[in-house]
Amino acid sequence: MKKPSRLSHVRNIGVAAHVDAGKTTLTERILFYTGASYKIGEVHDGAAHMDYMAEEQQHGITITAAVTKAPWREHLLQLIDTPGHVDFSIEVERAMRVLDGCVLVLDGVRGVEPQTETVWRQRSHFKLPALFFVNKMDRPGADFRRSLDAIRERLQAEPVPITVPFPEEACVVHLIDRTRIRFHGDQGDQVVIDPCPPELWERCADLRESLALTAAEVDEALADIVLAGEEPDAPSLRAAIRKGTLAGALFPCLGGSALRNLGVQPVLDAVVDFLPAPLDRPPSLARTPDGSEEAVVMGAEGSLAALAFKVQLWDGRRHVFARIYRGALKPGDSLAFLGGDGKVRSEHLARIFDVDAGKKTKLDEALAGQIVLLAGLRFASTGDTLCAPGHLLSLERIVTHAPVLGLAIEPAAGTEEDKLIEVLGKVQQEDPTLLVEEDPETGQRLLRGMGELHLQIVIERLAREFGVSVRTGRPAVAMRETICQAASADALFAPPPTPDPRQPDLMARAVVTVRPLARGEGEQIEVRPRVLPEGSALSPGQVLAIEQAIGGALMSGPRSGSQLQDLRVEVVEVELFGQGSPPDALAAATAKALRKAIDAAQPALMQPIMRLEVVVPEFSLGAVLGDLQARRALIQDTSAQGDLAVIAAEAALERLLGYTTDLRSLTQGRGQFSMTLDRFDLC
């Protein structure tokens, strides 16, 4: 059951959503109905099967992506439950990278939320076919049609309703089959299907009509039938919707309530019917070491290509999650890969495991299409492409984001210093969004991460998993620097002459101009200088040295040592001496001129500005708005959603520290917020 015999019968699926939309509750049902787990673990009891980490159970949220397997209708679903909190978006990114399709869960009351949009952007980047489950339809104020509109308006996607939920009738109506589906038994596991009664059908017949028209748009044969006023049959509709979904033109939508066990089994059917098998996905493009491209077609034929997408410590040992794209893996295999630093490394694979949330089972072999856990790899980390030695390839790497928040930490007991360093190294391997740095001024050790919750969870893990307690300072926000005006500077690099006449002349001169760019434009570097003496030219080695010197100088600005951005640097003139200045001398002259130019260009500090959405009960709106204003937030919009108020605002991250706790007390624990980095801007 666990081993996919045919790739056409495998679905690698992620479940993603805004926090609290019900992903974990849905996933628990999926595992139960598919027989992958013997009981439903409830989130509110801290018993969810997929949220197996102690911190996940304590906070009631999903932190690490967990892989699990669930059989359905002779298919094998490989399921990855992804976290909704923005602090852990690397987990979503990693999951999306290796999945073939995803189920996006919406809250039927709130519709499309900010994190839904973030997840949607990640989905769009990987062109992942997706379907929607509009959850919580049992709640007052839930509206299936409004959710369809929100998908159209906020995500610019074409939803195709497949099942329409009628929680008051304890059923969903299947628009393709024209059936009513009821879910009997304590756990909703006894599915009763009968023809849809006419009075119920009347309430959703218009949706069936629009379904047929939308499907007709992607399938000519179906269009002929629909335009002739005839009724298309169910298999033709399913085939057309599958075609449109795989092409990314359509997004099937199903409604229900995971908590009330309403409408979940049709989601599983829809995964099998509409989402792609590994072979349905276009080949992945990989780069060879000589820079050419190779299309990696999913299948057992050809040399190995597997993507390491997550490093996890399991019982204290290093393990690597990998998705196999081509070829097969056996314990004892030798592997090679090109690391992020460009070096080729060889590894020996000791063991392969099949993973089901917190459990792992040994495998003798793993094939293309599978997601497996590998033991014995000492170096391979997130983003590395594992290959057969002699046939190196690099699949697209996983993008990681720079951390925005730092926390000074030190061991609670002075003697644990060495242990802390060792343990931080381990945790960092697992989590590429976590950085450990030393503050050059204070010598303090800084833990940098994506947000307060992220850092808090790491600190808790250090204590629970590794027995290292730490003391922390106040969180410090990561800064950037920029310049406010254009400036130009000329610098001569002239070390004292050596008495040895055989030594080359080490002098060089450079003229550099800098000019500010708009926010978010990053850095532009141009090295096309006039070269003196007239008639000389720079070698590629000299140009490279100049570019590297600029890159290096931009890493640390004059105000706080933070990275410089949103500026253009142009090397307008260089002067060579003697036999032609060596690259090192040119690099030194350029760096000196650049630093002088930046000093003259009004350098300024920039801080992270966050976009936030705050959802609070009506009664607390005034207090929450007052508090936001006190934090100098710019309120952009407030709107009502049932008995909730939604505030859109932007504010400096510095002023949002501790906001989770304050919001909780202002709203009797019912307020929620999510934030994403919008830009770095002047303080």
Ligand code: G4P
């Ligand atoms: P997530 O993984 O997307 O973050 O969501 P999760 O499943 O943890 O669900 C969040 C909360 O919403 C849970 O309540 C869960 O029981 C509830 N929930 C999930 N699906 C439904 C549904 O279909 N209908 C209703 N009414 N509720 C649902 P909780 O842990 O008690 O949190 P809270 O209620 O205190 O927020």
